[in-house]
Amino acid sequence: MRLIRPVYGPSANVVLNAGATGRSAPELLTDGATIARRLVEVEDRVENVGTMFLRGLLWEIHDLVGDGTSTAAIVFAAMFEEGRRGIAAGLNASRLRYFLLERAKLLDPALDRQRITVSDQPTLKCLAQSVSGDASLAGAVSEIHAGLGAYGHVEVRPGKGSDLGYEFIGDSFWPSNCLDSAMMPGVIGQRIELSNCALFVSDLDIQDAQDFVPVLAAARTPQVTSLIILGRSISKQCVGLLMSNSSPAFRIFAMRTPEATEFDRSETMDDIATLTGATVFRHAAGASSVNVQGADLGSCRRAWISRTHFGLCGGQGKSRVIRRRISELRAQVQSVGEDKQTKQARLRLSRLTAKSAILLINGTTDREIEQRKALGERTSRVTQNAIVNGALPGGGAALLECRRFVGLRELSTDEPEEVFALKMMIQGLEAPIRTLAQNGGLEPSVAVMKAKDAGPGHAIDVTTGRIVDMSKAGILDSFDVVSTALQKATAGVAQALTIETVVLRQSPSKATTP
């Protein structure tokens, strides 16, 4: 907490990490998750267990929503300190835990009342700037996401020049590689452009060259000038067959079927088949290429392949079938929560609808580019999240407003653990605004009091020292980030307070790497 608290907010300081070894360059850290990740061990062994517990919690939040780790850490610390005092005073830890978890259920509805829909570029820019603190990055990210909407995909890459830039990609593309490097001559980074392309969509192991002759025969029509074969693997014999049939007028490439897992591979093949009008030849169904007809091959107007991806544009699949598939996928994404399956479905949707962009990050050193890339990815993720799930007034205003709903519950109970649990929550909900004020050189209690007097949605703008309506001032937080941080912090405190015993190893090995 001593490391994370100072980096909270726009007036925050940075933490300088000297590096794992004497030869590593020091790095400047500004977000809670990275600071926690870099912390490998503290000297006191019992304290170390607690630190690792919090570290794991913060990294879990980072994994889930990409941001909010500092908020979660500050809320956790405030609630945990208060909880320790209660237990020291004789309250029952298990009862306290129960009431904390029960009352945490009040938080989401309280946040939901304050939810703001965001989709226009200026509002997204404000939100992105709250996350990144970088106006030019916020501008680029907001323009990208305002154009792509809720279901686009953004890839962050190091740029070549000194300027930040971005590019919209109107192709559907997938990570893949050539099944045999002999088929892909040329330098790394080179892209081969194809036109009037036929596609054989499969996850077959292409072993017998003779079985593949029907595919070549089916593709050889006057309109087709290139052929892409998707498969799981290819024998040298088949490579020889394909290369001997390949010419400048009719180019042939064999690419690996995208995706690592069986399920994802199957879904991706269906997507490519829908876009191009192909029939899928599945290994699991015992399909074979022996009886391939011309109608089984997909087609597209343009395709391209590189060493890491392949893409297509102008797929000739039936328009209504494509529309139907996209509608089904949209319904799936909207109805399921934010788990790995939803994220994969969203990625598939971005590919089907050809909604992608590349954000090119600039920097003067490799370390700087690496840090800015991580910042760009975080900002992009949070911004997209906000389009899907909405935003909240920032600066701790939304959390302060939740305190009003928690306070209402306080009046209707006389159980000591329940009353104390609610008091702990109030402490936690006030902690972010207090920390922001303190980091900005302002008096925390005064900041809380003035914000409360000003009404819902108000908090202190630490850059000006004034109480403002946070939404109107453009200081916003992502709903998903705040909700997740709050819920995880509360659950973490509830669990931590019930830890009775810490078991330590007699001779632990020294940790060196994060």
Add this chain to the structure above:
Amino acid sequence: MIEPLNDPVFALGARLLPEGRETIFAARQSGLHLSLDRGATWSPVWARGLCASIAVSPTGSIDGLVVAGVVGGVIRSEDGGLTWRFHSFGLPDTLVACLSIASDCDRSGLILAGTIEDGLYRSTDWGKTWLPSNTGVYISRITTVHVHNEHVCLAGTDCGLFVSSNNGKTWDDQIGDPLDVEISAVTSDHDITVIGTASEGIFAWDTTHREWRCLPQSRPNEETIALTIRSKATLQKEIIAITSTMIQRYCLETEETGMVVNLVSTTPLPISAGCAAIFSADTVPRALVGGENGDVLLVPLCPLRQAGSP
């Protein structure tokens, strides 16, 4: 009316000249033709193959800019059609089926092109260079495009409508009935969007109820080939729609409860039309109608009268 050339017309455009004269352009099977005498005689200005679309810079905008869609790209004139130059899209066999020049083109340079198989292309330098603009467009057959203002663009396809709110850089699809059909014409004016379909009639977007409403007596099974919206008075607009056999005029009023649309007149066309262009900014609005056998008809759009009255 001129003698039929037996050379199908795919698109029409007109450019007003000083002293009330005008140049009419016809995109035909054989190429691009031009008439200086209101369609009486025609002369070819580009005869290197099929010409499928035409767009003329709006009146009052950049003067003399005419763009026509051909195989492989567009041809472009900066002097009102006297001289032409070909600008490639980079694909030798792509066909530009529709074009739209932004009303503020003299400042933005924005022109949109829709192709038969390669989606959308976009130029921001008055048609000199073109780049694909298909982020969000997953249907490659574009049937109609319309640049509403400097931010909003519309693209109709053979299965639905796509809308861009950032000058055509990215697009969102509009899903659901009645839009999963071929859109043959689209137009918009401020917050009113009207689409014509190939076989399902004409629809207008009702912003109050957030739904598409079928215009009364709009004809299913007849392709809508041209649409325009004219302002009549505050909260009142006129929609002019041309199908293959007639011209329909509607009065649209925006009320608190929603949109009210009434059919005001129906005028049969003397020819079976394959394409049309409406010039609604003129004092007396006119339409150019192209027949399937190559003839071109100039139709004045008379003052409105009630449907059914003589």
